[in-house]
Amino acid sequence: MKPLSRRQLLVATVYSAILPAPQILSAGTINKQASNHPQEILTAMVDMILPADQHSPAASQLGVNKALWQLAERNLNLKKLLIKGCRWLDKESFGNFITLPDNQKIELLRWMDERASPKRLPGLFFRQVRYHSVGLYYATEQAQKGLGLHQSPQPMGYPEIGLRDN
Amino acid sequence: MYDVIIVGSGAGGSAAAYGLTQAGHKVLLLEAGPRFNPATDYPLTNSDWELSLFPEKKGSQGKYTFAPMQKLEARWQHLRSKNSLNGYLSPGDSRIPSGIGYHHVRGIGGSTLHFTGESHRLHQQSMKMHSLFGVAADWPLTYHNLMPYYNQAEKLIGVAGITNISGRDYNGSSLLPPHPFSDTSRILQRGAEKLGMHWQANNRAALSQAYDGRPACNYCHNCNRGCPRGDKGSADVTFIRQAELTGKLQIKTRLSVLKLENDGNSKISGVLCADSSGQRFSFSAPIVILACGALETPRLLLNSADANSLEGLANESGQVGKNFMETLSWTSTGLSNDSVQTFKGLPADGICWDFNAPDSVPHIIGGCRFSSTTAEADLSGPVNYARRLVKGWGAEFKDTMRQQFGHAITVGAIGESLPNDRSFIALDATAKDEHGLPLARINSYLPETELRRLEFMAKRCNSILHAAGMTEVIESYGSYDFFSSTHVFGTCRMGNDSNTSVTNSYGQSHRWNNLYICDASIFPSSGGGESPSLTIEALALRMANSLKHLVE
Numbered sequence: 001m002k003p004l005s006r007r008q009l010l011v012a013t014v015y016s017a018i019l020p021a022p023q024i025l026s027a028g029t030i031n032k033q034a035s036n037h038p039q040e041i042l043t044a045m046v047d048m049i050l051p052a053d054q055h056s057p058a059a060s061q062l063g064v065n066k067a068l069w070q071l072a073e074r075n076l077n078l079k080k081l082l083i084k085g086c087r088w089l090d091k092e093s094f095g096n097f098i099t100l101p102d103n104q105k106i107e108l109l110r111w112m113d114e115r116a117s118p119k120r121l122p123g124l125f126f127r128q129v130r131y132h133s134v135g136l137y138y139a140t141e142q143a144q145k146g147l148g149l150h151q152s153p154q155p156m157g158y159p160e161i162g163l164r165d166n
Numbered sequence: 167m168y169d170v171i172i173v174g175s176g177a178g179g180s181a182a183a184y185g186l187t188q189a190g191h192k193v194l195l196l197e198a199g200p201r202f203n204p205a206t207d208y209p210l211t212n213s214d215w216e217l218s219l220f221p222e223k224k225g226s227q228g229k230y231t232f233a234p235m236q237k238l239e240a241r242w243q244h245l246r247s248k249n250s251l252n253g254y255l256s257p258g259d260s261r262i263p264s265g266i267g268y269h270h271v272r273g274i275g276g277s278t279l280h281f282t283g284e285s286h287r288l289h290q291q292s293m294k295m296h297s298l299f300g301v302a303a304d305w306p307l308t309y310h311n312l313m314p315y316y317n318q319a320e321k322l323i324g325v326a327g328i329t330n331i332s333g334r335d336y337n338g339s340s341l342l343p344p345h346p347f348s349d350t351s352r353i354l355q356r357g358a359e360k361l362g363m364h365w366q367a368n369n370r371a372a373l374s375q376a377y378d379g380r381p382a383c384n385y386c387h388n389c390n391r392g393c394p395r396g397d398k399g400s401a402d403v404t405f406i407r408q409a410e411l412t413g414k415l416q417i418k419t420r421l422s423v424l425k426l427e428n429d430g431n432s433k434i435s436g437v438l439c440a441d442s443s444g445q446r447f448s449f450s451a452p453i454v455i456l457a458c459g460a461l462e463t464p465r466l467l468l469n470s471a472d473a474n475s476l477e478g479l480a481n482e483s484g485q486v487g488k489n490f491m492e493t494l495s496w497t498s499t500g501l502s503n504d505s506v507q508t509f510k511g512l513p514a515d516g517i518c519w520d521f522n523a524p525d526s527v528p529h530i531i532g533g534c535r536f537s538s539t540t541a542e543a544d545l546s547g548p549v550n551y552a553r554r555l556v557k558g559w560g561a562e563f564k565d566t567m568r569q570q571f572g573h574a575i576t577v578g579a580i581g582e583s584l585p586n587d588r589s590f591i592a593l594d595a596t597a598k599d600e601h602g603l604p605l606a607r608i609n610s611y612l613p614e615t616e617l618r619r620l621e622f623m624a625k626r627c628n629s630i631l632h633a634a635g636m637t638e639v640i641e642s643y644g645s646y647d648f649f650s651s652t653h654v655f656g657t658c659r660m661g662n663d664s665n666t667s668v669t670n671s672y673g674q675s676h677r678w679n680n681l682y683i684c685d686a687s688i689f690p691s692s693g694g695g696e697s698p699s700l701t702i703e704a705l706a707l708r709m710a711n712s713l714k715h716l717v718e
Contacts, residue, residue, distance in 0.1 A: 049559040055568065106560065113559065130559055134552035138567075139214035146564075147548055147571045149509075154210035154394055157384025158510035162374070164346035166367065 036098055038086035039069050044098045045089065046133040048105050056146025059137050067136045068129070078128065085125030092122075168194040168416075168451040170713070171437050173423045173466070176276020178684035179457030180401035180409070181319065181703040185710025187414040194449060195415060196439060198422045199226045199272025202279060204403070208392035216547035220280035220392050225420050225442065226272050230461055230606040231594045235261035238647055242617055245624060245646035250638070251557055256647040261612075264650035268461060268608065274419065275402030276459070277652065278699055282389050282514045282542060283371035283398050285325040286696035287316050289333035289533065291524050292582075295691040299524055299531045301584050303489075303690035306662045306671035307708075309335065315704035315711075320369075322408065323399035324377040325700075327369025332519055342374045345383070348511020350538045353502050353575050357634025358518055358536070361626075368517040368537060371399030371699070385511050387546045405703070421447070424601055426454065426470040426479055432679045434479075440601050453680050453713055455673075457706070460490065460654040460687040464591045465606040467658070480658070480675040485668050487592055489585035489656040491692040492610055494620055496644040497539050497578040498627040500636030501555070507572040513541030521626075522694040524582065530619050532582030533694025536626065539578030543643070555640055576641075577630050579623035580695035583655070586613050591657050610649050620646060653698050658687040673709045684709050 661667025
């Protein structure tokens with residue numbers, strides 16, 4: 001995935017206004033009191049993308065949410081996208097994505113992943129968050145151990161390969 | 167003070183420095199980039215190693231521009247790069263550079279610092295492309311002229327491999343034993359052999375046993391991120407290290423050469439340089455050697471134009487910058503159902519030379535080769551699996567990651583790149599470097615013949631994967647829609663005729679007697695997919711041997 005461009009961000013933001021509404025909005029009332037910080041919303045989102053299981057912790061337990069925000073602090077286009085995307089998520093979640101039941105979070109994220117255009121805000125936002133969060137997650141020792149990978153390439157390498165016969 | 171000045175410390179400049187200092191000459195080596203410390207600069211011990219490629223340091227990347235490239239056509243749609251997660255990877259309707267496009271390193275050792283380290287000799291027929299096949303130009307020397315220097319370079323580096331390779335004579339060579347196959351090569355060998363192809367050990371600049379004070383490779387699969395152990399035969403730990411041991415080599419880093427000055431007759435009289443602060447220096451020596459690569463060497467010559475050389479220094483033939491040849495490449499990736507761990511082992515450890523001879527691809531002149539390429543496709547760790555290969559998210563995604571990590575198999579092909587009138591290096595009319603000098607501008611065009619060769623390479627890669635048991639190609643990536651070159655050639659072609667070439671067979675300028683070139687810019691043809699570093703080094707050693715007497 002190439003770095004997010006200003007044009008991508010502009011197109012995505014403009015066209016988000018004319019998107020058909022996700023199915024999840026067919027019922028419920030908006031909680032106008034909710035005003036979550038984007039970092040809190042991102043934390044909930046990355047934990048849906050990379051939940052804890054018996055092999056490895058959830059993304060936020062490995063600091064993926066914080067690392068993602070630090071990345072955005074160095075990339076203005078990404079930061080703008082994350083802020084706008086988090087606002088959109090809250091808006092489309094009866095006003096509060098964080099308190100949404102998990103099954104509804106999944107439904108909303110699935111719509112963003114599978115049905116939203118990658119050129120518009122929800123689709124672009126989801127793809128960027130997924131891309132960065134899976135990368136940051138599997139760059140940690142605990143996530144790698146969850147895959148059965150117990151070392152970095154060096155200093156040990158894999159000398160057993162050298163013992164093979166062709 | 168110095169007998170020789172060398173500009174650039176990649177494969178050619180390093181080998182020349184080695185040859186000349188061994189002969190007792192005092193050499194000044196000027197390098198625009200920094201020096202890397204293998205033990206501290208290559209972060210392969212950290213858990214987040216996969217988030218970066220070869221490290222960047224200040225000055226370690228050159229600048230250049232691209233002219234707009236060709237439009238993509240519906241009839242070649244099957245050659246567009248794509249991946250099962252993201253679809254087509256090029257966003258528009260024109261060919262574009264992939265990232266920086268020309269993947270290189272500026273620094274002591276040059277691009278050998280990040281190269282895979284394939285150590286190939288050219289197929290003998292690839293040096294006679296014009297006389298045998300009517301394309302490109304002949305080399306002004308034969309394979310057997312070069313053979314002693316191939317032997318010398320391989321011995322110094324500690325190349326591991328085999329000698330029964332078609333189209334080459336290895337008489338007098340002394341290679342280390344070949345490396346055992348990784349899982350990737352074992353699987354690809356199975357597929358290739360089902361198609362009647364021969365899968366062999368690849369000759370590699372990576373030690374299969376301890377040699378010359380360097381340790382054997384430990385198969386970490388990450389040659390392209392820099393080898394922290396020094397077992398990979400990059401120029402810094404081989405030619406440069408040996409040259410420095412003579413006490414005859416002085417190296418100056420982060421010094422850009424701006425211009426070559428001449429005496430108006432037949433000699434280069436000075437080398438004008440600047441450091442990053444803009445402070446200028448001038449050096450002179452009886453011999454000046456350029457080894458800046460096929461972009462920067464012609465750029466320096468063109469930027470050195472003056473009243474005595476209006477069209478650029480050494481450009482009496484008009485060939486400086488012309489005949490630009492790039493890396494024509496393809497990779498296909500699948501997921502194996504076998505119990506494998508393809509993130510272990512030596513990259514590019516297996517190769518098929520069956521289609522390497524210039525007339526071996528049906529109906530197309532110009533050969534190619536196939537090799538294991540999982541590492542070069544950057545599928546050595548879980549980050550790229552998660553980003554590029556494994557769909558979805560949530561608990562199911564994590565389960566799939568556990569099932570599929572270690573199963574990616576990539577086969578790659580690199581093919582002949584023939585020169586054409588629309589592929590050349592020129593000076594950019596507007597873009598300049600920090601010293602106010604025009605940048606090199608890459609003009610690249612792939613004509614029908616190249617696309618047909620690429621199509622053959624793509625189809626054969628896919629066939630190998632299928633024959634090896636993979637039902638789906640999940641990622642394919644090639645030169646049709648992306649300019650992505652690690653090897654570039656031809657922009658100061660050598661030859662016997664001063665009207666059609668820039669240098670003679672020793673890399674000596676036809677006009678400027680003390681000016682030499684020893685990089686891939688002097689290649690008259692690219693070869694059929696051979697990696698060029700060993701040939702560059704052999705040419706440099708041959709040139710240095712000839713200069714031994716000239717300096718005296």
